Amino acid sequence: MTKVTPIILCGGRGERLWPLSRKDTPKQFRKPAQGQGYSYFQKTMLRYRAEAYATPLVVTNMAYRDLVQLQLTELGAQAQLLLEPAARGTGPAVLAACLLAMQGDPDALMLIVPSDHEVSGDMTANVMTARAAAQSGHIVAFGVTPRYPETGYGYIEDAGPLSADTELRRTGEFVEKPSRFRAAQLVASQKAYWASGLSLFAASTMAAEFERLAPETCAVVQHSVQDAQDDVLDTATYLKAERCATEDLIFQNTARLLLCRVDIKWDDIGSWSAVHQAGLSDADGNVFQGDVVALETQNTMVHGDQRLVAMLGVSDLVVVDTPDAVMITRQGKSQDVRKLVQALRRSQRPEAEGKVKSTVCVGSEEHALQKHVPLDHGGSADISVVPLVAGDQLRLCCDAQHSITVLSGKISVLQSGINQSLSQGESTRLDADNRVLLSNPKDEIAELLVVHLPKNETLSNASNSTRVVAAQ
Numbered sequence: 001m002t003k004v005t006p007i008i009l010c011g012g013r014g015e016r017l018w019p020l021s022r023k024d025t026p027k028q029f030r031k032p033a034q035g036q037g038y039s040y041f042q043k044t045m046l047r048y049r050a051e052a053y054a055t056p057l058v059v060t061n062m063a064y065r066d067l068v069q070l071q072l073t074e075l076g077a078q079a080q081l082l083l084e085p086a087a088r089g090t091g092p093a094v095l096a097a098c099l100l101a102m103q104g105d106p107d108a109l110m111l112i113v114p115s116d117h118e119v120s121g122d123m124t125a126n127v128m129t130a131r132a133a134a135q136s137g138h139i140v141a142f143g144v145t146p147r148y149p150e151t152g153y154g155y156i157e158d159a160g161p162l163s164a165d166t167e168l169r170r171t172g173e174f175v176e177k178p179s180r181f182r183a184a185q186l187v188a189s190q191k192a193y194w195a196s197g198l199s200l201f202a203a204s205t206m207a208a209e210f211e212r213l214a215p216e217t218c219a220v221v222q223h224s225v226q227d228a229q230d231d232v233l234d235t236a237t238y239l240k241a242e243r244c245a246t247e248d249l250i251f252q253n254t255a256r257l258l259l260c261r262v263d264i265k266w267d268d269i270g271s272w273s274a275v276h277q278a279g280l281s282d283a284d285g286n287v288f289q290g291d292v293v294a295l296e297t298q299n300t301m302v303h304g305d306q307r308l309v310a311m312l313g314v315s316d317l318v319v320v321d322t323p324d325a326v327m328i329t330r331q332g333k334s335q336d337v338r339k340l341v342q343a344l345r346r347s348q349r350p351e352a353e354g355k356v357k358s359t360v361c362v363g364s365e366e367h368a369l370q371k372h373v374p375l376d377h378g379g380s381a382d383i384s385v386v387p388l389v390a391g392d393q394l395r396l397c398c399d400a401q402h403s404i405t406v407l408s409g410k411i412s413v414l415q416s417g418i419n420q421s422l423s424q425g426e427s428t429r430l431d432a433d434n435r436v437l438l439s440n441p442k443d444e445i446a447e448l449l450v451v452h453l454p455k456n457e458t459l460s461n462a463s464n465s466t467r468v469v470a471a472q
Contacts, residue, residue, distance in 0.1 A: 003054040004127060004200070005108055007097045010041050010068070010115035011061040011084055015338040016152075016271040019325040020303065024354035024391075027269065028116040029067050038075075040269070041068070041115045045077050048113065050124050057082060057101065059093045062232050082228075085235040091244040092221050095210050096233060098203035099225045106204055109134055112246070114197040114268070118278060121264030123198070130200045130260045133168055139201040139209070139256045140168065143193025144266045149183035152271050152335045154195035154247050156259050157186070169259040174252045176245075180332075193259065195247060196266050201256075209250050217242045217249075272318045272334040276301040290321070299331060324395075325351045350393060350414070350437055386448045388440040395437055402451055403429045404438075409446025412439040 010028045014021035021027035028041045038046070048056060055078055060068055062083040072079055082100055084093060094112055101108040111127060130140040143156045157172030174195070175186060186192035210218040220241045227234035251257055267278040279287035286297055290304020294311035302309050303320045316331040329337065344352035388394055388411060404413070405427040413420045413428055414437040420428060430436055440446045
């Protein structure tokens with residue numbers, strides 16, 4: 001019996017779960033608090049270790065290669081990797097996986113599996129139910145009975161049984177992310193199912209549908225697979241692929257689609273409202289994670305991090321607290337968090353992409369608590385060497401005039417919306433009462449010499465101090 005190959009999709013950023021999920025560590029790779037337990041990606045890998053499955057094929061962004069390999073190693077799991085040079089949606093990713101699989105087996109059966117969902121139940125039994133239909137040229141989408149009218153999911157309408165001797169169903173309309181009114185209608189009809197993102201088909205079937213419905217995208221992805229090197233799809237050609245979702249391009253336009261209703265617990269943890277729905281709520285409908293104290297609070301989701309979050313007399317809120325950003329929105333707006341991320345990106349806020357990992361408040365008591373090596377506190381200048389590891393960022397809160405000199409490596413300095421690059425031996429002077437972001441974009445550690453003075457001193461004295469210390 002030909003085994004089913006799980007195609008694990010884990011290249012997304014999870015922007016609707018900002019600020020917890022960001023570009024550097026998207027939600028599928030995040031672990032529970034204190035790093036205990038498994039990430040969503042790891043739990044997905046564990047679900048498909050049964051005898052019915054071949055070695056999984058993991059499709060992810062090339063930026064996450066090391067992270068994927070690390071989490072596979074932690075599991076002791078094996079997988080083949082297919083790396084995208086840039087995100088182009090699930091459509092090109094699924095097609096690339098199919099084309100790669102067909103090189104080894106033209107009749108390969110593919111099970112598309114998002115890596116960032118919560119699933120419990122016997123999914124393998126449902127896959128076996130749909131296996132024969134997939135081998136005969138159908139695309140089988142697995143649908144889950146909706147529990148509430150979620151606007152961020154896709155819905156598949158049940159158009160009746162395919163035949164008397166099978167549990168598979170014909171499909172009516174495929175509705176992607178409906179309005180709240182339309183979602184309520186679909187749920188009330190009891191004939192619509194959440195599109196779980198799980199689907200089963202022969203690789204050749206999906207490739208043929210792409211060639212029929214999107215020939216230009218199909219040709220581009222074919223070339224990117226043929227010219228792939230070291231598991232990385234060819235960049236020049238793959239960037240030409242249309243950004244699209246498999247559901248939009250194929251499911252809504254093919255006559256091959258069937259519905260398999262599955263009896264499993266499933267949640268696409270793709271928004272904070274979904275986190276709220278999936279969590280254990282108290283008597284007032286609240287879901288709290290972390291150190292939270294709440295009075296007279298109803299229907300509120302709070303994700304705390306390292307500090308107390310106190311709520312009083314509020315309702316219908318989503319509050320997410322992280323060390324460098326706090327996000328507050330109303331219930332029903334969580335699908336729009338991506339707009340907030342886009343606004344932050346337009347403003348060149350580094351928090352949009354990754355976490356600002358450290359803060360040094362120069363000239364204050366907090367400065368002494370940070371990770372740096374003081375060299376001189378006896379004179380008028382406070383002089384420190386601050387290490388900045390590869391890929392790290394550091395927020396410098398200035399309450400006095402000071403200068404920065406790069407002793408080794410290379411850094412980026414962002415202040416007042418202007419970005420400046422500094423290499424070894426180069427310096428810059430910063431104004432008082434300014435907030436500066438220092439970044440190390442290279443693969444090696446950088447060391448910075450930070451000199452700051454009381455406000456009654458001059459920057460020329462700071463420069464002299466820098467030369468003396470550097471000479472030592």
